[in-house]
């Protein structure tokens with residue numbers, strides 16, 4: 465039985481062609497700034513996002529945490545959406561490593577409104593904790609792969625500028641937003657002092673993320689904290705080559721993942737036990753609920769596994785399925801048949 469793994473777009477394996485690119489990569493010691501492939505990747509992504517500089521790091525978590533550490537002083541506050549990756553899935557690193565307090569703002573499917581962000585910015589009085597940074601996530605993972613409307617970003621930017629607070633974008637899946645809207649990545653990136661992007665999600669590289677900024681002093685701090693956090697690698701060109709390959713070959717095809725996600729959502733809607741709004745599927749993430757079924761969420765996950773389909777339970781009745789380059793349209797249809805059998 466061929467497993468259909470819809471747990472995450474991180475489960476993809478490097479293609480033969482990607483492995484060849486990795487094997488052929490020219491390398492050097494990146495702590496000395498001498499890895500030509502890392503340098504090429506950094507220049508390429510900086511160019512794509514319209515930023516002056518990019519820093520290659522092992523993971524998206526590290527990119528986000530370098531941004532927080534470089535923007536904020538211990539004892540300050542960082543605004544982030546309640547379900548943000550920075551809040552939920554980074555092991556409390558903002559508190560543990562940067563010494564900052566996170567101020568949660570509950571968005572609608574992960575999207576905060578400018579009025580909410582403005583209300584969360586602390587007054588500059590001597591009693592109040594000080595707001596150091598505002599973080600947005602595009603697309604929003606736990607929100608359901610939601611695309612941040614550019615107009616909302618522009619209005620949040622105006623609020624941030626009025627209060628003198630910088631902004632960071634967790635763009636782990638920025639290229640999914642780009643594929644869905646056909647906006648250039650720089651159209652989003654221009655509104656943020658720092659941006660992180662992942663190569664290891666839908667782009668299909670085995671590892672690697674980048675942190676981007678226009679500010680040389682910010683880049684210098686981030687580079688030093690990368691070293692502090694243990695993320696300064698040596699012949700990292702082997703990994704960077706996979707990232708270059710992914711950017712050259714796997715960005716355009718993200719649209720296929722979005723089509724597959726919509727197909728999955730439309731077909732799941734036909735199953736009586738499933739509650740889902742296919743209109744809420746913006747990109748490659750499908751979140752749905754199973755209502756009134758005698759099986760618990762973990763029992764449903766286990767029963768699907770028996771059928772060769774892997775998904776994640778993300779709540780008492782909610783589930784997440786993610787499409788990616790190792791799942792075909794045919795496999796989506798096979799997966800839906802398994803759902804129908806399990807939830808009959």
Ligand SMILES: *Cc1c(COP(=O)(O)O)cnc(C)c1O
Pocket residue numbers: 522523524525526528549550601603604605634636637662664665673
């Ligand atoms: C995956 C992800 C990250 C980074 O995850 P790593 O596993 O550390 O690479 C950051 N933000 C979002 C929204 C993500 O989905």
